[in-house]
Amino acid sequence: MPGGRQVAAVTDAHFDVAEGECLALIGESGCGKSVLASALLGLLPANARTAGHARLGGLDLLTADERTLARTVRGRMIGLIPQSPAAHLTPVRTVRSQLEETVAQLTGVRGRAAVRAAGRAAAARAVFPAGHLDRYPHELSGGLAQRAATALALVGGAPLLLADEPTTGLDRDLVEHTVDELRRHVDTPADTPGSSSGDTRRALLMITHDLAAAERIADRVAVMYAGRLVELTDAKAFFGRPGPRHPYSRGLLQALPDRDFTPIPGMPPELGDLPAGCAFAPRCERATEACGIRPRTTDSVACHHPHLTEGIRA
Structure with missing residues:
Protein backbone atom coordinates (compact mmCIF):
# COMPACT_ATOMS: atom_id res chain seq x y z
CA MET A 1 0.00 0.00 0.00
CA PRO A 2 1.25 3.55 -0.72
CA GLY A 3 2.95 4.95 2.32
CA GLY A 4 2.80 1.61 4.10
CA ARG A 5 5.67 -0.55 5.28
CA GLN A 6 6.69 -4.08 4.52
CA VAL A 7 6.61 -6.67 7.29
CA ALA A 8 8.48 -9.96 6.94
CA ALA A 9 5.87 -12.26 8.47
CA VAL A 10 7.85 -15.46 7.80
CA THR A 11 11.56 -15.62 6.98
CA ASP A 12 13.96 -18.50 6.33
CA ALA A 13 11.41 -21.24 6.88
CA HIS A 14 13.32 -24.32 5.72
CA PHE A 15 11.70 -27.69 6.42
CA ASP A 16 10.18 -30.73 4.77
CA VAL A 17 7.40 -33.15 5.66
CA ALA A 18 7.92 -36.74 4.61
CA GLU A 19 5.32 -39.32 3.61
CA GLY A 20 3.83 -40.92 6.68
CA GLU A 21 5.05 -38.10 8.92
CA PRO A 189 -1.97 -45.41 2.12
CA ALA A 190 -3.03 -42.65 -0.24
CA ASP A 191 -4.50 -43.16 -3.70
CA THR A 192 -2.05 -40.89 -5.48
CA PRO A 193 -1.47 -40.80 -9.25
CA GLY A 194 1.27 -43.17 -10.33
CA SER A 195 1.12 -45.28 -7.17
CA SER A 196 -0.28 -48.65 -8.17
CA ASP A 219 7.02 -37.33 14.69
CA ARG A 220 8.93 -34.05 14.61
CA VAL A 221 8.41 -30.61 16.09
CA ALA A 222 9.20 -27.25 14.49
CA VAL A 223 9.25 -24.20 16.75
CA MET A 224 8.60 -20.73 15.30
CA TYR A 225 9.37 -17.44 16.98
CA ALA A 226 8.90 -13.98 15.46
CA GLY A 227 8.53 -15.32 11.94
CA ARG A 228 11.53 -17.68 12.02
CA LEU A 229 12.04 -21.35 12.76
CA VAL A 230 14.27 -21.56 15.81
CA GLU A 231 14.28 -25.33 16.31
CA LEU A 232 13.41 -28.47 14.35
CA THR A 233 13.79 -31.74 16.18
CA ASP A 234 12.49 -35.23 16.89
CA ALA A 235 9.27 -35.17 18.92
CA LYS A 236 10.37 -37.82 21.43
CA ALA A 237 13.55 -35.89 22.18
CA PHE A 238 11.61 -32.62 22.38
CA PHE A 239 8.98 -33.80 24.85
CA GLY A 240 11.24 -36.18 26.74
CA ARG A 241 15.01 -36.17 27.02
CA PRO A 242 17.26 -34.43 26.27
CA GLY A 243 14.43 -31.91 25.77
CA PRO A 244 14.35 -28.80 23.57
CA ARG A 245 17.65 -27.06 22.91
CA HIS A 246 16.44 -23.52 22.16
CA PRO A 247 15.64 -21.48 25.31
CA TYR A 248 12.31 -20.40 23.81
CA SER A 249 11.30 -23.98 23.05
CA ARG A 250 12.21 -24.99 26.56
CA GLY A 251 10.22 -22.08 27.93
CA LEU A 252 7.10 -23.27 26.07
CA LEU A 253 7.30 -26.64 27.79
CA GLN A 254 8.09 -25.19 31.20
CA ALA A 255 4.96 -23.02 30.95
CA LEU A 256 2.69 -26.09 30.83
CA PRO A 257 0.58 -26.82 33.95
CA ASP A 258 1.95 -30.36 34.19
CA ARG A 259 5.54 -29.09 34.03
CA ASP A 260 6.92 -26.08 35.89
CA PHE A 261 3.92 -23.83 35.05
CA THR A 262 6.39 -20.93 34.66
CA PRO A 263 5.46 -18.38 31.99
CA ILE A 264 8.03 -16.97 29.60
CA PRO A 265 8.75 -13.42 30.75
CA GLY A 266 7.96 -10.47 28.51
CA MET A 267 6.05 -10.33 25.25
CA PRO A 268 6.90 -11.38 21.69
CA PRO A 269 8.20 -8.54 19.50
CA GLU A 270 6.18 -6.94 16.73
CA LEU A 271 7.13 -8.46 13.38
CA GLY A 272 7.55 -4.96 12.00
CA ASP A 273 9.95 -3.97 14.78
CA LEU A 274 12.31 -6.89 15.32
CA PRO A 275 15.65 -6.44 17.10
CA ALA A 276 18.77 -6.63 14.97
CA GLY A 277 20.04 -9.87 16.48
CA CYS A 278 18.21 -12.77 18.09
CA ALA A 279 14.53 -11.83 18.40
CA PHE A 280 14.20 -13.82 21.61
CA ALA A 281 17.19 -12.22 23.36
CA PRO A 282 15.17 -9.58 25.31
CA ARG A 283 13.21 -12.41 27.00
CA CYS A 284 16.07 -14.89 27.38
CA GLU A 285 18.01 -15.48 30.59
CA ARG A 286 20.91 -16.94 28.59
CA ALA A 287 21.37 -13.87 26.38
CA THR A 288 24.80 -12.27 26.04
CA GLU A 289 26.39 -9.64 23.79
CA ALA A 290 26.76 -12.33 21.13
CA CYS A 291 22.96 -12.37 20.77
CA GLY A 292 23.13 -8.94 19.16
CA ILE A 293 23.96 -10.86 15.98
CA ARG A 294 21.30 -13.06 14.40
CA PRO A 295 22.23 -16.70 15.09
CA ARG A 296 22.70 -19.19 12.30
CA THR A 297 20.91 -22.51 12.39
CA THR A 298 23.35 -25.17 13.57
CA ASP A 299 22.31 -28.74 14.36
CA SER A 300 18.66 -27.75 13.74
CA VAL A 301 18.63 -24.97 16.35
CA ALA A 302 19.09 -21.23 15.79
CA CYS A 303 20.71 -20.05 19.01
CA HIS A 304 24.09 -18.78 20.21
CA HIS A 305 23.65 -20.52 23.57
CA PRO A 306 21.48 -23.63 23.07
CA HIS A 307 20.90 -26.13 25.84
CA LEU A 308 23.05 -29.18 25.39
CA THR A 309 22.22 -32.55 26.94
CA GLU A 310 20.66 -31.63 30.25
CA GLY A 311 17.04 -32.73 30.45
CA ILE A 312 13.95 -30.84 31.38
CA ARG A 313 11.94 -31.89 34.42
CA ALA A 314 9.06 -34.13 33.38
Whole structure:
Protein backbone atom coordinates (compact mmCIF):
# COMPACT_ATOMS: atom_id res chain seq x y z
CA MET A 1 0.00 0.00 0.00
CA PRO A 2 1.25 3.55 -0.72
CA GLY A 3 2.95 4.95 2.32
CA GLY A 4 2.80 1.61 4.10
CA ARG A 5 5.67 -0.55 5.28
CA GLN A 6 6.69 -4.08 4.52
CA VAL A 7 6.61 -6.67 7.29
CA ALA A 8 8.48 -9.96 6.94
CA ALA A 9 5.87 -12.26 8.47
CA VAL A 10 7.85 -15.46 7.80
CA THR A 11 11.56 -15.62 6.98
CA ASP A 12 13.96 -18.50 6.33
CA ALA A 13 11.41 -21.24 6.88
CA HIS A 14 13.32 -24.32 5.72
CA PHE A 15 11.70 -27.69 6.42
CA ASP A 16 10.18 -30.73 4.77
CA VAL A 17 7.40 -33.15 5.66
CA ALA A 18 7.92 -36.74 4.61
CA GLU A 19 5.32 -39.32 3.61
CA GLY A 20 3.83 -40.92 6.68
CA GLU A 21 5.05 -38.10 8.92
CA CYS A 22 3.37 -35.56 11.16
CA LEU A 23 5.28 -32.33 11.69
CA ALA A 24 3.87 -30.15 14.47
CA LEU A 25 4.52 -26.42 14.05
CA ILE A 26 4.25 -24.63 17.39
CA GLY A 27 4.80 -21.13 18.75
CA GLU A 28 2.99 -18.21 20.34
CA SER A 29 0.17 -16.37 18.55
CA GLY A 30 1.35 -13.91 15.93
CA CYS A 31 4.64 -15.68 15.18
CA GLY A 32 3.69 -16.45 11.55
CA LYS A 33 2.40 -20.03 11.68
CA SER A 34 -0.94 -19.37 9.97
CA VAL A 35 0.66 -16.99 7.48
CA LEU A 36 2.89 -19.87 6.42
CA ALA A 37 -0.16 -22.11 5.97
CA SER A 38 -1.94 -19.45 3.89
CA ALA A 39 1.13 -19.06 1.68
CA LEU A 40 1.16 -22.79 0.88
CA LEU A 41 -2.45 -22.62 -0.30
CA GLY A 42 -2.24 -19.29 -2.12
CA LEU A 43 -4.61 -17.65 0.36
CA LEU A 44 -2.51 -14.62 1.32
CA PRO A 45 -3.88 -11.10 0.85
CA ALA A 46 -3.42 -9.57 -2.60
CA ASN A 47 -0.67 -7.23 -1.40
CA ALA A 48 1.43 -10.05 0.13
CA ARG A 49 4.62 -11.20 -1.55
CA THR A 50 6.33 -14.59 -1.37
CA ALA A 51 9.83 -15.75 -2.24
CA GLY A 52 11.51 -19.12 -2.30
CA HIS A 53 9.99 -22.51 -3.09
CA ALA A 54 7.38 -24.84 -1.61
CA ARG A 55 7.34 -28.05 -3.63
CA LEU A 56 4.64 -30.71 -3.56
CA GLY A 57 4.55 -33.46 -6.16
CA GLY A 58 6.69 -31.50 -8.60
CA LEU A 59 4.56 -28.36 -8.28
CA ASP A 60 5.89 -25.16 -6.72
CA LEU A 61 3.01 -23.91 -4.62
CA LEU A 62 4.43 -20.40 -4.29
CA THR A 63 4.50 -19.78 -8.03
CA ALA A 64 1.35 -21.70 -9.04
CA ASP A 65 -1.45 -19.61 -10.55
CA GLU A 66 -4.90 -19.34 -8.99
CA ARG A 67 -6.49 -21.71 -11.52
CA THR A 68 -4.00 -24.45 -10.62
CA LEU A 69 -4.40 -23.84 -6.91
CA ALA A 70 -8.21 -23.91 -7.10
CA ARG A 71 -8.56 -26.92 -9.41
CA THR A 72 -5.55 -29.05 -8.52
CA VAL A 73 -4.13 -28.12 -5.12
CA ARG A 74 -6.87 -27.18 -2.67
CA GLY A 75 -8.74 -30.26 -1.54
CA ARG A 76 -6.97 -32.59 -3.96
CA MET A 77 -3.28 -32.18 -3.16
CA ILE A 78 -3.70 -30.38 0.16
CA GLY A 79 -6.58 -30.83 2.55
CA LEU A 80 -7.13 -27.91 4.91
CA ILE A 81 -8.55 -27.81 8.41
CA PRO A 82 -8.77 -24.01 8.77
CA GLN A 83 -8.07 -22.00 11.88
CA SER A 84 -11.52 -20.34 11.65
CA PRO A 85 -13.76 -23.18 10.44
CA ALA A 86 -17.05 -21.28 10.58
CA ALA A 87 -15.69 -18.71 8.14
CA HIS A 88 -14.75 -21.45 5.64
CA LEU A 89 -18.11 -23.22 5.65
CA THR A 90 -20.65 -22.06 3.07
CA PRO A 91 -23.24 -20.19 5.17
CA VAL A 92 -26.29 -21.01 2.96
CA ARG A 93 -25.60 -24.76 2.70
CA THR A 94 -26.18 -27.44 5.28
CA VAL A 95 -23.28 -29.50 6.54
CA ARG A 96 -24.72 -32.56 4.80
CA SER A 97 -24.91 -30.85 1.41
CA GLN A 98 -21.34 -29.56 1.72
CA LEU A 99 -20.03 -32.99 2.67
CA GLU A 100 -21.89 -34.71 -0.16
CA GLU A 101 -20.75 -32.13 -2.71
CA THR A 102 -17.14 -32.60 -1.57
CA VAL A 103 -17.48 -36.38 -1.80
CA ALA A 104 -18.84 -36.10 -5.35
CA GLN A 105 -16.07 -33.72 -6.43
CA LEU A 106 -13.03 -35.33 -4.83
CA THR A 107 -13.72 -39.07 -4.76
CA GLY A 108 -14.81 -41.74 -7.18
CA VAL A 109 -18.08 -42.35 -5.32
CA ARG A 110 -21.13 -42.10 -7.59
CA GLY A 111 -24.85 -42.51 -7.07
CA ARG A 112 -27.09 -40.66 -4.67
CA ALA A 113 -27.20 -43.38 -2.02
CA ALA A 114 -23.45 -44.02 -2.12
CA VAL A 115 -22.58 -40.31 -1.92
CA ARG A 116 -25.00 -39.86 0.98
CA ALA A 117 -23.47 -42.83 2.83
CA ALA A 118 -19.94 -41.51 2.21
CA GLY A 119 -20.96 -38.13 3.62
CA ARG A 120 -22.29 -39.76 6.78
CA ALA A 121 -19.10 -41.80 7.11
CA ALA A 122 -16.97 -38.66 6.77
CA ALA A 123 -19.00 -36.98 9.51
CA ALA A 124 -18.59 -40.01 11.77
CA ARG A 125 -14.79 -39.93 11.37
CA ALA A 126 -14.79 -36.42 12.83
CA VAL A 127 -17.41 -37.31 15.48
CA PHE A 128 -19.84 -34.89 13.90
CA PRO A 129 -23.32 -35.95 15.13
CA ALA A 130 -25.63 -37.31 12.43
CA GLY A 131 -28.52 -35.38 13.94
CA HIS A 132 -26.78 -32.08 13.09
CA LEU A 133 -26.00 -32.81 9.43
CA ASP A 134 -28.97 -30.80 8.20
CA ARG A 135 -27.98 -27.72 10.17
CA TYR A 136 -26.44 -24.59 8.70
CA PRO A 137 -23.04 -23.25 9.86
CA HIS A 138 -24.60 -20.46 11.92
CA GLU A 139 -26.49 -23.10 13.92
CA LEU A 140 -23.28 -24.83 15.01
CA SER A 141 -21.16 -24.25 18.09
CA GLY A 142 -17.47 -23.58 17.63
CA GLY A 143 -16.63 -27.19 18.41
CA LEU A 144 -19.20 -28.53 15.93
CA ALA A 145 -17.93 -26.19 13.23
CA GLN A 146 -14.43 -27.50 13.92
CA ARG A 147 -15.61 -31.09 13.52
CA ALA A 148 -17.46 -30.23 10.28
CA ALA A 149 -14.32 -28.64 8.85
CA THR A 150 -12.28 -31.69 9.85
CA ALA A 151 -14.74 -34.01 8.13
CA LEU A 152 -14.56 -31.95 4.93
CA ALA A 153 -10.75 -31.89 4.98
CA LEU A 154 -10.48 -35.67 5.28
CA VAL A 155 -12.89 -36.47 2.44
CA GLY A 156 -10.48 -36.12 -0.47
CA GLY A 157 -7.65 -38.13 1.07
CA ALA A 158 -5.15 -35.49 -0.06
CA PRO A 159 -1.43 -36.42 0.06
CA LEU A 160 -0.80 -33.48 2.42
CA LEU A 161 -3.15 -32.45 5.20
CA LEU A 162 -2.64 -28.98 6.63
CA ALA A 163 -4.36 -28.69 10.00
CA ASP A 164 -4.37 -25.19 11.49
CA GLU A 165 -5.38 -25.47 15.15
CA PRO A 166 -7.55 -28.57 14.52
CA THR A 167 -8.45 -29.05 18.19
CA THR A 168 -9.81 -25.57 18.95
CA GLY A 169 -13.13 -25.67 20.82
CA LEU A 170 -12.95 -29.41 21.56
CA ASP A 171 -12.98 -31.05 24.97
CA ARG A 172 -10.09 -33.34 25.90
CA ASP A 173 -11.75 -36.57 24.78
CA LEU A 174 -12.57 -35.08 21.38
CA VAL A 175 -9.07 -33.65 21.10
CA GLU A 176 -7.62 -37.11 21.55
CA HIS A 177 -10.09 -38.64 19.09
CA THR A 178 -9.32 -35.94 16.52
CA VAL A 179 -5.55 -36.27 16.68
CA ASP A 180 -5.83 -40.06 16.61
CA GLU A 181 -7.98 -39.79 13.48
CA LEU A 182 -5.43 -37.45 11.90
CA ARG A 183 -2.71 -39.96 12.75
CA ARG A 184 -4.72 -42.75 11.09
CA HIS A 185 -5.17 -40.50 8.06
CA VAL A 186 -1.40 -40.11 7.80
CA ASP A 187 -0.74 -43.82 8.24
CA THR A 188 -3.34 -44.92 5.66
CA PRO A 189 -1.97 -45.41 2.12
CA ALA A 190 -3.03 -42.65 -0.24
CA ASP A 191 -4.50 -43.16 -3.70
CA THR A 192 -2.05 -40.89 -5.48
CA PRO A 193 -1.47 -40.80 -9.25
CA GLY A 194 1.27 -43.17 -10.33
CA SER A 195 1.12 -45.28 -7.17
CA SER A 196 -0.28 -48.65 -8.17
CA SER A 197 0.81 -50.51 -5.06
CA GLY A 198 -0.96 -48.24 -2.61
CA ASP A 199 2.23 -47.81 -0.56
CA THR A 200 2.31 -44.01 -0.72
CA ARG A 201 1.35 -42.54 2.62
CA ARG A 202 0.05 -39.09 3.45
CA ALA A 203 1.77 -36.31 5.36
CA LEU A 204 0.44 -33.92 8.00
CA LEU A 205 1.55 -30.41 8.90
CA MET A 206 -0.25 -29.53 12.13
CA ILE A 207 -0.15 -25.97 13.45
CA THR A 208 -1.10 -25.97 17.09
CA HIS A 209 -0.89 -24.33 20.50
CA ASP A 210 -1.92 -27.62 22.09
CA LEU A 211 1.39 -29.20 23.08
CA ALA A 212 -0.35 -32.24 24.56
CA ALA A 213 -1.94 -32.91 21.17
CA ALA A 214 1.42 -32.37 19.45
CA GLU A 215 3.09 -34.82 21.81
CA ARG A 216 0.40 -37.41 21.08
CA ILE A 217 0.68 -37.28 17.30
CA ALA A 218 3.90 -35.65 16.07
CA ASP A 219 7.02 -37.33 14.69
CA ARG A 220 8.93 -34.05 14.61
CA VAL A 221 8.41 -30.61 16.09
CA ALA A 222 9.20 -27.25 14.49
CA VAL A 223 9.25 -24.20 16.75
CA MET A 224 8.60 -20.73 15.30
CA TYR A 225 9.37 -17.44 16.98
CA ALA A 226 8.90 -13.98 15.46
CA GLY A 227 8.53 -15.32 11.94
CA ARG A 228 11.53 -17.68 12.02
CA LEU A 229 12.04 -21.35 12.76
CA VAL A 230 14.27 -21.56 15.81
CA GLU A 231 14.28 -25.33 16.31
CA LEU A 232 13.41 -28.47 14.35
CA THR A 233 13.79 -31.74 16.18
CA ASP A 234 12.49 -35.23 16.89
CA ALA A 235 9.27 -35.17 18.92
CA LYS A 236 10.37 -37.82 21.43
CA ALA A 237 13.55 -35.89 22.18
CA PHE A 238 11.61 -32.62 22.38
CA PHE A 239 8.98 -33.80 24.85
CA GLY A 240 11.24 -36.18 26.74
CA ARG A 241 15.01 -36.17 27.02
CA PRO A 242 17.26 -34.43 26.27
CA GLY A 243 14.43 -31.91 25.77
CA PRO A 244 14.35 -28.80 23.57
CA ARG A 245 17.65 -27.06 22.91
CA HIS A 246 16.44 -23.52 22.16
CA PRO A 247 15.64 -21.48 25.31
CA TYR A 248 12.31 -20.40 23.81
CA SER A 249 11.30 -23.98 23.05
CA ARG A 250 12.21 -24.99 26.56
CA GLY A 251 10.22 -22.08 27.93
CA LEU A 252 7.10 -23.27 26.07
CA LEU A 253 7.30 -26.64 27.79
CA GLN A 254 8.09 -25.19 31.20
CA ALA A 255 4.96 -23.02 30.95
CA LEU A 256 2.69 -26.09 30.83
CA PRO A 257 0.58 -26.82 33.95
CA ASP A 258 1.95 -30.36 34.19
CA ARG A 259 5.54 -29.09 34.03
CA ASP A 260 6.92 -26.08 35.89
CA PHE A 261 3.92 -23.83 35.05
CA THR A 262 6.39 -20.93 34.66
CA PRO A 263 5.46 -18.38 31.99
CA ILE A 264 8.03 -16.97 29.60
CA PRO A 265 8.75 -13.42 30.75
CA GLY A 266 7.96 -10.47 28.51
CA MET A 267 6.05 -10.33 25.25
CA PRO A 268 6.90 -11.38 21.69
CA PRO A 269 8.20 -8.54 19.50
CA GLU A 270 6.18 -6.94 16.73
CA LEU A 271 7.13 -8.46 13.38
CA GLY A 272 7.55 -4.96 12.00
CA ASP A 273 9.95 -3.97 14.78
CA LEU A 274 12.31 -6.89 15.32
CA PRO A 275 15.65 -6.44 17.10
CA ALA A 276 18.77 -6.63 14.97
CA GLY A 277 20.04 -9.87 16.48
CA CYS A 278 18.21 -12.77 18.09
CA ALA A 279 14.53 -11.83 18.40
CA PHE A 280 14.20 -13.82 21.61
CA ALA A 281 17.19 -12.22 23.36
CA PRO A 282 15.17 -9.58 25.31
CA ARG A 283 13.21 -12.41 27.00
CA CYS A 284 16.07 -14.89 27.38
CA GLU A 285 18.01 -15.48 30.59
CA ARG A 286 20.91 -16.94 28.59
CA ALA A 287 21.37 -13.87 26.38
CA THR A 288 24.80 -12.27 26.04
CA GLU A 289 26.39 -9.64 23.79
CA ALA A 290 26.76 -12.33 21.13
CA CYS A 291 22.96 -12.37 20.77
CA GLY A 292 23.13 -8.94 19.16
CA ILE A 293 23.96 -10.86 15.98
CA ARG A 294 21.30 -13.06 14.40
CA PRO A 295 22.23 -16.70 15.09
CA ARG A 296 22.70 -19.19 12.30
CA THR A 297 20.91 -22.51 12.39
CA THR A 298 23.35 -25.17 13.57
CA ASP A 299 22.31 -28.74 14.36
CA SER A 300 18.66 -27.75 13.74
CA VAL A 301 18.63 -24.97 16.35
CA ALA A 302 19.09 -21.23 15.79
CA CYS A 303 20.71 -20.05 19.01
CA HIS A 304 24.09 -18.78 20.21
CA HIS A 305 23.65 -20.52 23.57
CA PRO A 306 21.48 -23.63 23.07
CA HIS A 307 20.90 -26.13 25.84
CA LEU A 308 23.05 -29.18 25.39
CA THR A 309 22.22 -32.55 26.94
CA GLU A 310 20.66 -31.63 30.25
CA GLY A 311 17.04 -32.73 30.45
CA ILE A 312 13.95 -30.84 31.38
CA ARG A 313 11.94 -31.89 34.42
CA ALA A 314 9.06 -34.13 33.38
